Amino acid sequence: MSPEQPLQNQALARRRQIPISLGQLKRTPVLNVIGVPELIGLVAAALLALITVFAYFYFFVPSHSRLNSARLERDRLQGQLQASQKNVQETTSTSKAVNDINASLENFENRWLAARDTGRMSLYTTLNNLIRSNGLRNTAGPSYTALDPLGTKQQVQPTASAEKQSNAKWQTIYPGIAVTVTVEGPYQKVWHFVRDLETNRHFLIINAVELESVTHFGAVTESPETEPVPTVNRNGRGAPPVAASDSSKGRDALVSLRLDLTTYFRRGGSESAFK
Numbered sequence: 001m002s003p004e005q006p007l008q009n010q011a012l013a014r015r016r017q018i019p020i021s022l023g024q025l026k027r028t029p030v031l032n033v034i035g036v037p038e039l040i041g042l043v044a045a046a047l048l049a050l051i052t053v054f055a056y057f058y059f060f061v062p063s064h065s066r067l068n069s070a071r072l073e074r075d076r077l078q079g080q081l082q083a084s085q086k087n088v089q090e091t092t093s094t095s096k097a098v099n100d101i102n103a104s105l106e107n108f109e110n111r112w113l114a115a116r117d118t119g120r121m122s123l124y125t126t127l128n129n130l131i132r133s134n135g136l137r138n139t140a141g142p143s144y145t146a147l148d149p150l151g152t153k154q155q156v157q158p159t160a161s162a163e164k165q166s167n168a169k170w171q172t173i174y175p176g177i178a179v180t181v182t183v184e185g186p187y188q189k190v191w192h193f194v195r196d197l198e199t200n201r202h203f204l205i206i207n208a209v210e211l212e213s214v215t216h217f218g219a220v221t222e223s224p225e226t227e228p229v230p231t232v233n234r235n236g237r238g239a240p241p242v243a244a245s246d247s248s249k250g251r252d253a254l255v256s257l258r259l260d261l262t263t264y265f266r267r268g269g270s271e272s273a274f275k
Helices: 004-027 036-112 116-133 162-168 187-199 269-274
Strands: 137-147 176-186 204-216 254-264
Touching: 116 137, 116 176, 116 187, 137 254, 176 187, 187 204, 187 254
Parallel strands: none
Antiparallel strands: 137 176, 176 254, 204 254
């Protein structure tokens, strides 16, 4: 056998193997490359993707929307809560202020004001005693006008007299009496009379003072010195009338004093005393 013969045999063997391998590749099915497990995995992955998309749009998106709505509702409720707390604080402070005012009014009423019936009679007696004890002459009055509390039916009508309309401005929530009195006497005694009015235990308010010089009891000079002085005091305490600064007038100069006073009484069942 020649040495070239084995080489030819090897070449023929290689030629025979190549078509066999290609034939086998042509006859191999696709399932051998992508098998059943791979297909199951692809189907499962696609199914999971669909489930994820479905869950996102069916659960997450509505939940996120509800969360935003809940946050907005929370903010609204917090605003209402803050407003309610502020209103409660204002109401509490207002109620406290009203209670303090009522307590102050009750304290003033119980401490300084007398009952209407007893206070009225005591005032009559006090005025007469002070006029007599100071040696003064009562030339006019005392005249008394009842002051009804504000808000009652007995209101002053537009056709009422000028005196009633003038006294109406002294009406308060308390029943009271407007008093007008005119006395004559030496200036020193008149001064003591006013001081005694201011220091007595009655709650008196001096609304006006008129002081005139007189030549003798019952006779007023042609050019009187008249000076209305509105005065509001607590328990009648205020400044007494001051005499004119004329060096020719001494302490014993005769004067005529006119006082407009008001006094008030406690509220209660005795309010019907003047009705």
